[in-house]
Amino acid sequence: DCRNEKINYKVREHSLAKVPVILVCGMREAEEQSVNMRRLGSRDQVSMTLAEAETQLVHEATPPDMLRRQADRASRAV
Template structure:
């Protein structure tokens, strides 16, 4: 909830299960559902989101 109030675009959660499976739970600002992704996919998604459009 705090990340929504602070307008943080992405929140990643790594619990024991995610750590064992090599995944992260990703919640995107404005979406109700969280997604569980492999760590490398989450990193690629965040890199893409952080790259300015003129550099893509």
């Protein structure tokens, strides 16, 4: 959301719209290649690297049956 509004306004607006995950990246986070993640229903935010956030979100978006198949393939390869 690149509108010229204050960050708290944008976070509140997206929270009211029930966006499940909000990633906030300001100038400091961009320099550090990190993001702040806030989940729907939680007032807490977690700071993590962009790579960690990507890995976590991809894992959460992967259907359970695909996760089982990946685990089965990994166990067979060992």
